[in-house]
Amino acid sequence: MIDKVREEGQYQGSTPLKVAGKMAFPPIRPARRTERIEYAVRDIVVTAEEAARRGKELLFLNIGDPIQYDFFTPRPIVEAACKAMLENLTGYSASAGVDEAIEAIRREARRAGIEPVDIFITTGASEAIDFALTALVNSGDNVLVPYPGYPLYTAILAKLEAEPNPYYLREEAGWQPDPEEIEAKVNERTRAIVLINPNNPTGAVFSREVLLAIAEIARRHRLVILSDEIYDKLVFDGDRHHSIAALAPDVPVVTFNGLSKCYLAPGFRIGWGIVSGPAEVVSDYIEAIHKLARARLSTSHPKQYAIPVALEGDQSHLPAVLEKLRRRRDLTYKMLNEIPGISCVKPRGAFYAFPRIEIPGVSDREFVRELILETGVVVVHGSGFGEVPGTAHFRVVFLPPEEVLERAYTRLAEFAERFFRRRGLTV
Structure with missing residues (x-):
């Protein structure tokens, strides 16, 4: 009966009536939170x-x-993912990731001087960034983001109805951040400082002195640092990449990385976040991140087995x-x-x-x-x-x-x- 009523255009539930023989359906209005999203x-x-x-x-x-x-994805990385699939490791994994991969990331972090409190594996570093921001900011909060910088951060903040609080990289100084400007822009609704180091889109590698100054700002104002280090091994001319989490172990930091860039596997969509800092300070934040991870079940299970091979295998x-x-x-x-x-x-x-x-x-x-x-x-x-x-x-x-x-x-x-x-x- 309901099908017949629908055919005749008489059903007035969620289905609109016919107008001039056609279904009259008003345009769907997208959520206002999407209006500021650009990529x-x-x-x-x-x-x-x-x-x-x-x-x-x-x-x-x-x-x-x-x-x-x-460029080509190194064969051992591909083979590790294929081997996992052939061994039927194709169901859901633990929401935070498989133990072998988490432990390999932990060892890699320690080699960089970072002491992880928590590690979570995600669908690309993009999802780790999304989790870290979603678990931290409320509508009306703001986050210090570099201009120029990767537009994903401003897109996520727009979705969360939070505000990007831009600080400008100094072109005349090789695109280094200005710690004094960063501190001047901190206000009562500021929750975090984003770093992209090495930087997309400028190719800058931030100096140790600048990073120490930014860590001191975060310490003084009780801010989280979100440090995107996806290009950490792609540094030229004998420069050295410094992880800010290693320079400031007492500051809450989430360090993002993954297989996309240095390991030439962007389509694997495998990334991670490393939370460091005092355990008692970051514990509730970690739980909020894990709630988000549990809600989406897991990232790609078999591809996680490429992580130990990438981080600890042949680097040639x-x-x-x-x-x-x-x-x-x-x-x-x-x-x-x-x-x-x-x-x-x-x-x-x-x-x-x-x-x-x-x-x-x-x-x-x-x-x-x-x-x-x-x-x-x-x-x-x-x-x-x-x-x-x-x-x-x-x-x-x-x-x-x-x-x-x-x-x-x-x-x-x-x-x-x-x-x-x-x-x-x-x-």
Whole structure:
């Protein structure tokens, strides 16, 4: 009977009535919390698709996925995951992760000088970041986030109806944070300080002195530090990466890492969080994180068995990866700085550069959109990562082979000359 009533458009429960022979269903209004969510790295794909429809050859310098270029996941890591699947380890795991993987992460943390209080394994470092923020902030709270910085943090804060409280990395100082600015922005609703070190999108590696100063701010104001260290082994020129949790064992820190970048397995979606600090201070926070982990059951079970192999097995892929990236970094730095109207701070880690458009009044969104549509060179506008007001940047990923980078930067140089000339701008 109910089916017949529905067919006749007479059912007035959750199903609307027919209007002019059609079902009248008003547009679904999305939640207000989604209005501020932007993700520039993926959003730029729409413009790239338009360029492809115009017949442009696309050169992708926008996605930080090594596997899209000429890098390969180390075979032992793949074999460890396959072996687990063949052994039928394909059911749910413990919500925080399998013991073998957790213990391997614990040993790796101790090698970096971190003493873990808790470890939780997640679907990529992204989920660890989501858990850490969701378990910490309430609507109206704020979190100090670096500008420029990875846009996931601001997207999650928007979802939580909390506020990003931006502090600006200093371009003139190699994109190092300014501890004095960070402290000046702390207020009664500030809950945490986010660090991305090595930094996406600038390639900066933060100095020990700066990290110690930030730890002191967290200590003084009783803030949690959320330290994203997913690129910790991708550091150039003899620089050293320092984990802030190792420098400040008395401060509550959540350190994020995973298999995506240094171990070239982004599609595995395996990451983790390491909670350190005084146990009595972080215990309730840890339980809140674990509530969230239990609610989603578990991350991918078999792929967790790749973690011990990655962290404690053959590391011979790393020198080769670093040498490739160093050459591509050097080419990027040289060619970008040869373009009139463009300047670039030398990246010290990761695989990103964040060049500046030196002409005042130029919109980076407009520059990037026209660049993609005219040349097919796909980069991301700097305002999608946050930047000092009045400045304009764009992010490039220097993962592609050198011949691809050379072609891309040559097209970029030719475009920049046309772009500035069309606007009557003097370079």
